[in-house]
Amino acid sequence: MAGSNRQAAEVLHNAVIQAHGALQARTPLVQCITNVVSSNYMANILLAAGASPAMVDNTQEAGLFAGVADALLINLGTPTDSQVESMRLAAAAAQQAGKPWVLDPIGAGGLPWRGAIALELLQHRPTTIRGNPSEIKGLSGLGSGARGMDSSDEPESAVPAALELLRHCRTVGASGAVDHLVGHYEERPTLIRVYGGSCLQPRVTATGCALGALVAAYQAVAEPLVATVAAHASFAIAGKLAAERHAAPGSFAVAFIDELYALDEARIQQHLRIDVTSLVSPP
Numbered sequence: 001m002a003g004s005n006r007q008a009a010e011v012l013h014n015a016v017i018q019a020h021g022a023l024q025a026r027t028p029l030v031q032c033i034t035n036v037v038s039s040n041y042m043a044n045i046l047l048a049a050g051a052s053p054a055m056v057d058n059t060q061e062a063g064l065f066a067g068v069a070d071a072l073l074i075n076l077g078t079p080t081d082s083q084v085e086s087m088r089l090a091a092a093a094a095q096q097a098g099k100p101w102v103l104d105p106i107g108a109g110g111l112p113w114r115g116a117i118a119l120e121l122l123q124h125r126p127t128t129i130r131g132n133p134s135e136i137k138g139l140s141g142l143g144s145g146a147r148g149m150d151s152s153d154e155p156e157s158a159v160p161a162a163l164e165l166l167r168h169c170r171t172v173g174a175s176g177a178v179d180h181l182v183g184h185y186e187e188r189p190t191l192i193r194v195y196g197g198s199c200l201q202p203r204v205t206a207t208g209c210a211l212g213a214l215v216a217a218y219q220a221v222a223e224p225l226v227a228t229v230a231a232h233a234s235f236a237i238a239g240k241l242a243a244e245r246h247a248a249p250g251s252f253a254v255a256f257i258d259e260l261y262a263l264d265e266a267r268i269q270q271h272l273r274i275d276v277t278s279l280v281s282p283p
């Protein structure tokens, strides 16, 4: 049994506006242990959105810094032995210090070594697991046709896997044309769909990676479900508005950063589109 919850959608709509204001006011320090493809774009996205990025990923400093940063992102895009050790140290330190952290299990569905590392990291209780649908399905063990870093599954098909992963974290996000997010609202498992964005977003590498970092930034200033919705909503609105002005990936990528920077209460009010469905049992 499942039911649409319009009142919850309105509550979350207002909470997203508040979370956006809190991000601007507090400029959270976000430690990113991420892949070599994504670093620069991710840092620029965080800065444009109002957070402060720090790519601290060496074994000597990663654990210490996780206790200092406001939030941590761990992204498994191009893991080396040494970076994986840093991930272990940072995830343990974040857990110990009660800091929020986000796991992006990129490529986990198709590559067993990193899949095992992602599963191992779950012991440190990430706040959010964010990935594309194939990664969410792959990590959950419910299967996926993943070929590489891009998804070959639809977000809706990842909802049972996302619900399964909720045993390990507070929220799970499966991104795509319509983002499907799961968490608990008033103690009930709940699905939130975020509409918007542009088909140019997956044509710019590291967009999903940067989204994971923004989820971490929001986790520092809002409770987990609101933070997860706020980050996805920011991307959905910025992507939609950037695509209205630019029709090809290169100029779109720049405009997308600009739209994140320009996001404000009025734009959220005008463009945010979410719906909320209470799930009594998996759909």
Ligand SMILES: Nc1ncnc2c1ncn2[C@@H]1O[C@H](COP(=O)(O)OP(=O)(O)O)[C@@H](O)[C@H]1O
Pocket: 131, 132, 133, 149, 150, 151, 175, 176, 177, 178, 179, 196, 197, 198, 199, 200, 201, 202, 206, 207, 208, 209, 211, 232, 235, 236, 239
């Ligand atoms: N077809 C699409 N239409 C609109 N937005 C999309 C589309 N595909 C992906 N996005 C958006 O792009 C961002 C990255 O998602 P995605 O490409 O699924 O992640 P990843 O890069 O990890 O594979 C998300 O904000 C998502 O909503």
Ligand SMILES: Cc1ncsc1CCOP(=O)(O)O
Pocket: 035, 037, 038, 077, 078, 106, 149, 204, 205, 206, 207, 208, 209, 210
């Ligand atoms: C291309 C590539 N290869 C390893 S990590 C990476 C970046 C993928 O970024 P995203 O998941 O955000 O598209």
Ligand SMILES: [Mg+2]
Pocket: 104, 106, 131, 132, 149, 208, 209
């Ligand atoms: Mg990704």
